[in-house]
Amino acid sequence: MIRCNACGAAHPANTLFCDECGNRLSQEHKVTKTSFAVQPPAEDAPFTIHVSTPNADQQFEILLDKSALIGRKDDSAGAAPDIDLEGLNGKREGVSRRHARLVRQGRQVLIEDLNSLNGTFVRGARLPAHTPHVVQSDDELQFGKLVLKIEFESEARD
Amino acid sequence: MPATYYDILEIHSDATTDEIKQAYRRLAKRVHPDTSASDDATKLFRDLQQAYETLVDAKQRRLYDARLAAERAPHERLVPFTLQLLASHTQLPLLAEQQMLYVLAEIKANENFTPLRAPLNICLVLDHSLSMEGTRIAQAKEAALYLIDRLDKQDILSVVAFGDRARVIVSAQSDADRSVAKTSVRTIQPCGGTELLQGISAGLDEVRRARRFESLDHLILITDGQTYGDETGCLEAADAAAREKIGLTLLGLGADWNDELLDEMAARSGGYSTFIDSPARLTAAFHERFAELTNVMARDVQLNFRLHESVLLKDVFRLTPDIARVRVSENCLPLGALEARRTLRVLIALSVNAARAGTLRALRAEASGELLNGSQSRQSIDAELAVTLSADIVTTASVPREIEDALARIAVFKVQEKAQADLARGDHARATTRMQNLATHLLNFGEVELARAALLEAGELNRTGQMSAEGRKRIRYGTRGLSHSLASDRKLP
Numbered sequence: 001m002i003r004c005n006a007c008g009a010a011h012p013a014n015t016l017f018c019d020e021c022g023n024r025l026s027q028e029h030k031v032t033k034t035s036f037a038v039q040p041p042a043e044d045a046p047f048t049i050h051v052s053t054p055n056a057d058q059q060f061e062i063l064l065d066k067s068a069l070i071g072r073k074d075d076s077a078g079a080a081p082d083i084d085l086e087g088l089n090g091k092r093e094g095v096s097r098r099h100a101r102l103v104r105q106g107r108q109v110l111i112e113d114l115n116s117l118n119g120t121f122v123r124g125a126r127l128p129a130h131t132p133h134v135v136q137s138d139d140e141l142q143f144g145k146l147v148l149k150i151e152f153e154s155e156a157r158d
Numbered sequence: 159m160p161a162t163y164y165d166i167l168e169i170h171s172d173a174t175t176d177e178i179k180q181a182y183r184r185l186a187k188r189v190h191p192d193t194s195a196s197d198d199a200t201k202l203f204r205d206l207q208q209a210y211e212t213l214v215d216a217k218q219r220r221l222y223d224a225r226l227a228a229e230r231a232p233h234e235r236l237v238p239f240t241l242q243l244l245a246s247h248t249q250l251p252l253l254a255e256q257q258m259l260y261v262l263a264e265i266k267a268n269e270n271f272t273p274l275r276a277p278l279n280i281c282l283v284l285d286h287s288l289s290m291e292g293t294r295i296a297q298a299k300e301a302a303l304y305l306i307d308r309l310d311k312q313d314i315l316s317v318v319a320f321g322d323r324a325r326v327i328v329s330a331q332s333d334a335d336r337s338v339a340k341t342s343v344r345t346i347q348p349c350g351g352t353e354l355l356q357g358i359s360a361g362l363d364e365v366r367r368a369r370r371f372e373s374l375d376h377l378i379l380i381t382d383g384q385t386y387g388d389e390t391g392c393l394e395a396a397d398a399a400a401r402e403k404i405g406l407t408l409l410g411l412g413a414d415w416n417d418e419l420l421d422e423m424a425a426r427s428g429g430y431s432t433f434i435d436s437p438a439r440l441t442a443a444f445h446e447r448f449a450e451l452t453n454v455m456a457r458d459v460q461l462n463f464r465l466h467e468s469v470l471l472k473d474v475f476r477l478t479p480d481i482a483r484v485r486v487s488e489n490c491l492p493l494g495a496l497e498a499r500r501t502l503r504v505l506i507a508l509s510v511n512a513a514r515a516g517t518l519r520a521l522r523a524e525a526s527g528e529l530l531n532g533s534q535s536r537q538s539i540d541a542e543l544a545v546t547l548s549a550d551i552v553t554t555a556s557v558p559r560e561i562e563d564a565l566a567r568i569a570v571f572k573v574q575e576k577a578q579a580d581l582a583r584g585d586h587a588r589a590t591t592r593m594q595n596l597a598t599h600l601l602n603f604g605e606v607e608l609a610r611a612a613l614l615e616a617g618e619l620n621r622t623g624q625m626s627a628e629g630r631k632r633i634r635y636g637t638r639g640l641s642h643s644l645a646s647d648r649k650l651p
Contacts, residue, residue: 001255012509013257016246017569020576022568022593022599094552099255118552126556145552 002026051128069114070143084139085146094118094144102135109135118144162226163209171223175214182210221372224274224532224575238271239456239496240264241525243543246561250518251551256511258472261543262561265493265502265525267455275452276530277312279373280305281330283361284346285381285411286319287640292347294411297437299382301444302343305378306336308448316364317343320357321350331366350385354389354419362395365404372532374454374495375404378447380440381420382411389419400492403458403528407447409434413628417635425485428459428494432480433635435628450479455498456527456537461491463523477503477564480638483570495525502646505564512547519544533605560644567640570599573635580623590619596633603643608636 001010004018004025011018011025018025071081072090074097083102085095095115103110113120115129121142127133135141141148164171167181187193189202196202246260282305302317309315316330316341327346328339361377369375377399385392399406406429408420417433421527424431430447434440465471474484474491478500478515484491496502512518519542526538573596580589593616600609617631 011258013253013255014247014250015258016562017261017565019569019572020597021567022566022573094550117550119556128556 039086067101067103069098071095071097071114073097085143088146090144090146093146095146096144099143102130111135111141116143160347163213163222166205166209167213173213175216179215182206182214190404216544217373221274221532227531229533237268237407237539238529238531238537239267239525239527239539241461241523241539241541242266243521243523243541244558244560245545246557247545249546249548249551250510252513252515252547252549254513256470256509258543259469259508259510259520260557260561260565261506261521262509262558262564263461263504263523263525265461265496265504265527267496267498271455271498271531274372274531276372276374277314277332277370278309278451278456279314279330279365279368279370279375280309280451281316281318281361281364281377282317283320283324283357283377283379284327285321285352285357285379285383286346286348286356287321287350287352287383287648288348288412289352289383294437295346295348296380297440298411299343299346301380301440303340303442305444305448306339306343309336311413314368314370315339316361316368318357318361318364319347320348320353320360321352322353322356324353324356324360326360326364330364330462332368352381352385353388354381354385355388355395357381358392358395361406362399362402366402367430369404372530372534374451375402376407376451376532377404378407378409378444379420380409380411381415384416385419386549389416390522392419392423393426396427396429399429400427405429405451405457405494406431408432409440409443410456410631411437411440413626413631417616417631421482421487425483426492428484428492430479430494431482432638433631435632448499450495451501453497453499454495454530454532456496456529457494459493459496459502459525459527461493461504461523461525462489463521465489465508466512466518466520468510468518469520470509470511471506471582472509473507475505475564475568475571477505477567477641479641480635481568481641482638503564503641504634505561505568510545515547515549518543518547563644564641567603567637567644570596570603570640571637573599574633578630578634581619586619586623593619593625593633596637603640605636605640608633611636 002013002025003010003016004021004023006023007018007021009018009020068082070083072086072095073080073084077097091156099116100111100113100120103112109119110132111122112132113127113129117143119126122133122139135150139150141150167178167185169177169181185206189199189206191199191203207562224634237334242264244262250257282302286295306315312332314332315328317328319325319327327342365377366374396406406424406427408424408429408431410417410420411434420431423429470600471486474486476482476484476493491504493502510520521543524538524540526536528534528536573592576591577589581593593612597609597612597616600612611629611632615625615633619625
């Protein structure tokens with residue numbers, strides 16, 4: 001069952017539009033939001049990504065030159081992502097081992113879905129696989145059911 | 159296979175008219191009962207005569223060729239139309255609760271299939287009650303005259319006028335002096351009430367009387383008033399029309415006619431009902447309807463379906479030509495006519511309650527229709543829709559654009575329906591909120607006029623607790639018309 005964000009009416013799972021108020025229903029299941037911060041990079045210097053949960057001490061720091069793999073660590077399958085979401089209950093939340101990657105292009109940060117089973121969503125819309133999409137500060141990125149907020153840190157921190 | 163007319167005349171199927179004549183003269187001498195010694199000369203001669211008369215007439219020959227083509231072996235036959243099923247999701251998560259699955263069914267005529275322009279057998283049923291006095295009756299007559307002028311020699315026309323009683327103004331006939339028909343139409347004067355059933359029954363009788371094997375039978379109704387006490391009869395008449403493959407076009411003029419009754423009649427018969435806001439638009443509506451009727455390639459189109467035991471049917475809407483509910487009876491959707499250049503689209507909402515992972519064969523559908531190519535044979539084509547249920551899937555993929563767009567419009571139509579239901583229950587506050595919601599959605603679709611009408615009615619509701627009858631209809635039929643911005647192949651040449 002899902003509820004309409006606008007009017008609160010209940011509908012069966014996967015209903016696409018609310019026929020009480022006509023709004024598009026969001027399929028997003030509410031989960032704990034985790035945020036991770038990306039420092040907008042200088043033109044060619046490697047940049048740093050911080051992943052942290054709001055209530056948490058959980059932080060990742062990755063030095064990124066070109067791209068960073070987001071997924072779930074699985075030794076048996078040889079998957080070793082740069083940003084491992086296993087610690088955030090990745091498997092249950094539907095994160096693939098190789099789920100998506102962050103790519104930098106100059107000063108821009110893009111996200112590319114790697115044909116994951118449950119998809120990568122930016123602001124609620126599912127990305128087509130292998131089609132990089134520009135990420136902006138405060139965007140919500142969703143991997144499977146896991147929602148992460150991405151925030152750019154001010155350049156002043158350089 | 160029995161001898162064809164070409165075999166009888168001993169000619170090729172691409173023989174010219176001259177060759178047909180030569181062959182006939184040659185063979186007539188040989189098999190004529192006066193000169194032939196053969197016992198069955200009379201029969202042979204009669205067959206020859208019939209073969210010659212059919213093939214020498216270009217129109218009859220075309221019909222005959224089409225019939226021959228249809229009778230050939232199935233593998234030689236051209237598929238006249240296709241059925242495509244598109245699902246909102248191809249993969250579904252395995253849930254312990256019910257979930258929705260939407261299917262867009264498209265029935266499309268094969269471009270290589272050339273239908274014949276079937277002879278029309280139309281009865282025009284005109285409400286001439288007192289309320290029609292003035293521009294309404296004048297424009298209705300104008301539209302009738304317009305239609306008469308567009309008919310071919312082979313078409314059959316009848317006109318019935320009804321008030322308290324029905325009167326046949328022009329009885330069903332083809333190739334008659336159309337000027338007589340026009341004069342009769344001009345004499346119609348307003349009088350009496352609106353006894354809808356009287357008009358419909360008399361109209362259907364005219365259609366029945368004149369119908370032929372190859373004719374496309376249709377009734378066009380123009381009414382502006384409420385009928386009282388005969389609604390059940392009207393619905394039964396619509397059911398009968400559906401059984402007898404008589405199409406219905408139901409046009410409501412002004413604010414006072416019974417839209418629910420006309421819509422229900424259309425829904426049961428695969429017909430079409432709409433609101434004509436100004437009498438001046440009647441002729442344009444006739445023009446459009448006439449173009450559609452002469453473009454029909456199959457009639458009595460149905461979509462028969464079978465659902466998997468874990469799947470339930472929730473809703474069915476047709477999107478062509480307008481958004482309208484389709485009444486389901488015994489797993490069959492009556493869809494009326496299929497036009498050669500317009501895809502027939504239907505949106506089916508299903509609820510899935512499956513507890514096992516794997517492939518779910520959710521829906522099996524078969525589209526069938528009676529071809530208007532001289533053979534009138536019933537052809538069908540089927541398709542299956544399967545989805546994969548898996549525990550690994552926790553979110554659903556993006557939905558195809560076509561389904562997204564169709565559902566957005568259907569949702570708006572449903573909100574409008576719900577506002578009416580609120581109002582019927584006396585819940586003015588909720589109806590007002592819905593009308594305001596509706597206005598926002600209509601604006602998003604770029605329907606500025608309609609949005610303004612919805613806001614106006616929301617204000618009216620707030621002040622008086624009522625909606626104007628005209629505004630109600632304008633919004634109802636306006637939201638139904640939202641489907642026009644869906645399909646690109648809708649435009650007729």
